[in-house]
Amino acid sequence: MNNLHELILHRRSIRKYSEEHISPECVKIILEAALVAPSSKGKMPCQFVVIEDKNVLTELANSKDFGTKPLESCPLAVVVTSNPEISDCWVEDASIAAIFMQLQAEDCGLGSCWIQIANRLKEDGTSSEDYVRNLLSIPDEIRILCIVTFGKKDEDRKPYDPEKCKWEKIHIGKWRTEN
Numbered sequence: 001m002n003n004l005h006e007l008i009l010h011r012r013s014i015r016k017y018s019e020e021h022i023s024p025e026c027v028k029i030i031l032e033a034a035l036v037a038p039s040s041k042g043k044m045p046c047q048f049v050v051i052e053d054k055n056v057l058t059e060l061a062n063s064k065d066f067g068t069k070p071l072e073s074c075p076l077a078v079v080v081t082s083n084p085e086i087s088d089c090w091v092e093d094a095s096i097a098a099i100f101m102q103l104q105a106e107d108c109g110l111g112s113c114w115i116q117i118a119n120r121l122k123e124d125g126t127s128s129e130d131y132v133r134n135l136l137s138i139p140d141e142i143r144i145l146c147i148v149t150f151g152k153k154d155e156d157r158k159p160y161d162p163e164k165c166k167w168e169k170i171h172i173g174k175w176r177t178e179n
C-alpha cells in the first residue's frame with residue numbers, strides 16, 4: 001500500500017490465516033516497528049516473545065475461553081510484554097508497540113489480530129496472564145498485555161468506509177452535546 005490513510009482504512013482484524021510462510025524480511029520489519037514505537041519519556045519498557053512453534057501457538061490458544069481463534073491458524077504470534085517498574089505508562093507503551101506491528105504487517109500485505117491477555121480469565125477462573133507467563137517463563141515483574149497474531153489473510157474483510165465515520169464524536173473547540 002502506498003499511502004498511510006489507505007492502509008489505515010484497510011487494516012481489519014484477521015482471524016483466519018493461510019498456511020503460507022511469512023518471509024524473514026517481513027518478520028524483521030514487524031519487530032523493528034515494535035522496537036521503534038514511541039514510549040513515555042523514551043523509557044521503552046516493552047519486550048516481545050516471538051512464537052512460530054505450532055505446538056506453542058496451540059497452547060496459547062488455550063489462554064482464555066474465547067477470542068483466541070486467530071492463534072489456531074497463524075504462523076506467527078508476538079507476545080507483547082511491558083515492565084511497570086520501568087514505566088507507569090506501560091499499558092500505553094505496549095499498546096502503541098502492538099498497533100505499530102499491526103500497521104507494519106498490513107503494509108507487508110499480512111493480516112493481524114490483537115488478542116487481549118491482561119485482565120482476562122480462563123474458563124476455570126484462573127488468570128490468562130499467569131497461564132501465558134508460566135507457558136513462556138516470563139518473569140513475575142513483567143506484565144503481559146496482549147498477543148498479536150500475524151499471517152497471510154485467509155478471509156476477506158471490507159475496509160472501513162470513511163463516509164460512515166461518526167463525526168458527532170468530534171467536538172470542535174469545546175464539548176458539544178448536540179452537533
Ligand SMILES: Cc1cc2nc3c(=O)[nH]c(=O)nc-3n(C[C@H](O)[C@H](O)[C@H](O)COP(=O)(O)O)c2cc1C
Binds near residue numbers: 069113115116
Ligand atoms: C484492546 C483490544 C483487545 C482486543 N481483544 C481481542 C481478542 O481477545 N480477540 C480477538 O479476536 N480480537 C480482539 N481485538 C480485536 C477487536 O475485536 C477488533 O479490533 C474490533 O472488533 C474492530 O475490528 P477491526 O480490528 O477489524 O477494525 C481486540 C482489540 C483491541 C484494541
